[in-house]
Amino acid sequence: MSFNPDVLSLVMVFLAIFMTFCSSLYGGRRTLPRLVAPCAFCLCACLASIADDWLLFIVFLELSSIALVFMVGEKDRDTARYYLYTQLAGGGILLVATALGSVRGFSIPMGPVPEGVFPLFVLGLGVKAALPGLHFWLPKTHSQAPAEASALLSGYAVKMGIYGLFRIVLSSSTVLMSLGALMAIWGAVMGPFQSDAKRLLAYSTLSQLGFMVAAISTGTELGRIAALAHLISHALAKGLLFFSAGGLEKIWGTRDLALTGPTFRSHRWMFFAFLIGALSMAGLPLSPGAWSKGLIKLSLEGHDLILLALTLSGVGTSLSLCKMGYYGFLKPFYGAEKRSIPGVVPLCSGFSMALMCLAILSLGALPPFRPVGSSLSSVLPAMVGLSLFVLIPVPFRPLSRPKDVEDMVPCLGDLFSRFVSSVRKLHSGNLVAYLFTLVTVAFVVLNFLQNAMKTLRR
Amino acid sequence: MRAQVFHRWIGAALCLSLGWWMWRGLIVSADPSLFGPAAYYVANTASDTGASNIVAAILFDYRGFDTFGEATVIYTTVCGVAMLFAKRRLRRSSWGLSPIVKRGMGMMVPFILVYASSIVIMGHITPGGGFQGGAVFATVTVLFCVIYGSKFEASRISPKVKEVIESSGALLFAAVGLWGLAEGAGFLANLDAGFSSGPIGSLFSGGAIPLLNIAVGMKVGAGLSTLFYSMIKILEDPAEGPPPEV
Amino acid sequence: MNPVLAVVAPLSVGFLVPLVHIFKKRHTGMSVIISAGICSVVSAVVALSGWDGVAVTMGGWTPELGISLMVDRLSGAFLLLAATGFPISLACSMESFGYSPWRFYVLFFLSWGAVNGIILTGDLFNMFVFFEIFSVAAYLMVSYPPRSWQAVEASFKYLIFGTVGAMFLLLGIAYSFMATGQLNLGILSQMMASVPPVTLSVIGGCLVVGLFVKSGTAPTHFWLPDAHSSAQTSVSALLSGVLVKVSVYALIRLSFLLFFPVMREVFSVILFLGTLSVILGHLMAFQQEDIKRLLAYSTVAQIGTILIGVGCASSFGVSAAVYHCFNHMTAKMGLFLVAGALAEDRASRDISHMSGLWAHRPLFVAAFALFAVSLAGIPPFSGFMSKWLLLLASTKEGHIVPALAIVAGTVVSSAYYLKVLRAFFSPSETPVPHRRPRPVSGRLVALLSVLCVLLAAAPFIPGASSVLFSVGDSAVDGASYRDVVLGK
């Protein structure tokens, strides 16, 4: 058990430090306990990404999640608990998988895992990286958390799952690739119909994670580089977008896009920050998003269906960003809708957003990864999305939110509590019933042992 | 009601099948004979321990540690029952029987006591021993309660005395055991620890076994008596007063 | 040191306490404290001096004839556990009851002696006898003070269950005696191979069911939550921390000595019921409103976790199980002490009434959080370490469902501990009614927290981890046990 950083880990470490710094700065005036949580998060996340074996990775991943729970829980305790349980469950599955995989010794070294436990690893990492069906926690958590926590969640925490996938997927995997495409499509389809600004961004995160998963599962060097590039560009852009969504919330006191108004008039700079983030996300040329999306599409050369799906999801991304931009920043108020006093965004938040803008712009201008191929490939879907939004605005009005997997969670919770209360009924306090159970157990044990011994000896 | 009948049938079926599985597990050797430690005990008890009652020899010598534990169980129970019914004064719950019975009992008591002590002291020669004799001792106190009224015995022998007897019995047992340990022969060693054995079958044979019997007798007699008196403490005062003096 | 002293010393103290009370009433408290110290030291010395295997036979007979006492690493580890747990519980009861209930202290020392007896004995019937002393003392300690009806009802149920379990145990002993004519565990373990399989299964079934009942494994755990929640704080801590572990020790000892080579199915049963206990215990704890009942159900689940380690039938699994026993002892004793103190301050055990305690006793609440987090299995703490070892052990043997159950238990237990902690931290309008100073409990909780942290570091100390794994080896290795007991 030791730490052994390679290039990938170092990139993750830098990203972690940068994102934590920005979101700490964004939060503004802080008390001591509020400072501890981001620092703890950053430390654990860095240690997780340089860990040399899976056990350490999982341990620090869990610890970073727990540190994040404190940040999420600042506003909404229920969401924090929800997040904690899902992350613990995912980490637990990963632990079981690691235990299964380590034939001798206490752990398995970071890197590809034995064949048999691969699905379990994908399942565990899937909870962290929000694979389809396992993403039930993501929209709720991202939308309910404070903006800086959402930025960290979307910008870094879910990326740890992707980082794990980086380590285990070394060859082409069609299943994973189609899962990635499904994620991309799902996020893109659900995104434009949300009325909650941060929920919308959460779905967009889902969609971009799908891009990364698809690129990783090509198994080629190009795909891995592309995924890493997209990881960075998405982290920056999404962080910025969440910050501006947080700004909206501070100004209007709500995240509901139906109630927000012409922010553009009072906070012009914020709109530009949003625009930079959105354009990078949509893949406008000369933005980091464009380079990385281009790389991803290049790496998926030959998988036409996947490419088609990714292109289509680009349309959805663009649609949802347009929706947020229009309803959040541009839409004028009509008549009595007007709110009385808009709030203000603190200065430090502005600094933080400026810092992110700077990072995005510099990365777009001087991409550290070789821009192979055209970065123009994402322009078309973005344009299609924009025109769709302009031409057919009706379905995208912020009215309600569509149903998703997470709406099944309460039903499952009901089932669970019904089961649990039936277990409770067993403990009726009746001595005779207890003794009856005891005798039944004795009978079953004896029966089992005798049958087993009979079959053994014959 | 039907549910109860159903419950009974299921219970009966469960017990029957449990019994059936146990029955299948029986081993009955066609020609049983003594084997293992039992054969050794039967052959060598006399020379090893000097007791003529092999069961007593096993109880107090070979497996004396079991007996130590067993006596401790009773001690624990007595202590616990006394704790459960603590802080309650002994109320008068009976006034005793007629003077004829009282007088008759007075004549009987010495004989019962002698009988009890003989069971205790001759435990290594005849079937019997500390537990049995102690129980007879306790019977005397029960008889006192029935015949002379519930307060009689408690007024003559205070509970503290019983506790002292009980605890010293237990400590005597432990001391005999530790004596063996100090002599270097192991806990509860008998002849090896220097306890002398007379001729087999005589009263002073068996090394430490009579001593241990006495210890257990003290413990059990006082303990069972305490148990009885703790439990009758909570009985209600009878409505009528003492019977008229004749 | 002669192992028998570890048994006789506490028992003799138990016999002496009444005499001291009658003749030197003033000195009762002092003598109880001093003798507890002596007993603890004696047990620890016996455990350490017999670390490499020491056996003595009572009365100087050969092991076939007399009763052997045997110390090896497994029993040494459990002796140390008892020698730590009993004084802590005693100190706590001294604080809350004072010196007056001398009968309680009698029972306390008798149960200590019996526990040491169970751990040390190398004779099947003798183990039963000590089980009975220990159980009777435990029933009675649960019902102290006998004023509360809950305590009486709980200990009655405990008594009925314990006695039925003892009868199964006794029947198993009778069967094994019928089949072999021997009772010494070393010789029995040799002769088990010659017993016909059907009889073997009856012996195994009866012994295992008896021990399941005594240790509170689901679904024969019904007495446990009642007893552990109705008893006084120090007794609950003792029950959960030490006394249930003794039954687990007996289970480990008997199953490995008697059935490991000849009937592996016993371990499947243990594994299955262990998994069931984990699930059932956590689910029930999740629903509790009463804080002590919650902790009691969590004990059921933790016993299941330990049994999963035992059921793996490997040296590694037993080591992990023993390690978890220690972790559970420190954490659960601490939890009970804190919960008891806070519940008394609030005059209620209902979790919803527990608000405002963070301001009232911050250190206690912080310690509670530490223990809870450790027991739930959050990474750097001791509970995580042992759970990880248990996961490894169970997956090494190819059992994935128990491993998943342990993991799911972590999620559920973090849910219910969070519920409690949230109540502690939430502000309250009504002030806490009682503010009794608790210097002793505070120090005990601090001691337990330090132990908890130290235990978390244990696997990283090279010497300590090899000691831990040698404990498992000594449990599995029947041959060396025979060698020590039979004096080869």
Add this chain to the structure above:
Amino acid sequence: MIHVSYGCAIAIFCIGLYTLITKRNLFKTVIGLSIMEGGVLLFMVASGFIPEAGPPLLPMVGGSVNPLPHTFPLTAIVIGASDVALALAYIIKIHRHYGTVDVDKIRGLRG
């Protein structure tokens, strides 16, 4: 012949179990415990039986039965008696609180 003894012992054990799991009176529960104990003790004594052998007292005529199983019941009887005494003491306490010995009504602790 010894089969009969063993069979009786097992039957008595099972009757005790049946009493435990069907009767709703606490006293009957305790009686069931005693019956179970009797069954086990009978089983032990039976396992020491040797045809045509005398009791294990020392001026011995002929063979002797196995003395070891005689000591276990002696120990176990005492233990069982303690358990029963304790159970009865608890029943007295319970009756004082609940005013009944019906198991169905004594359910203060549940859930």
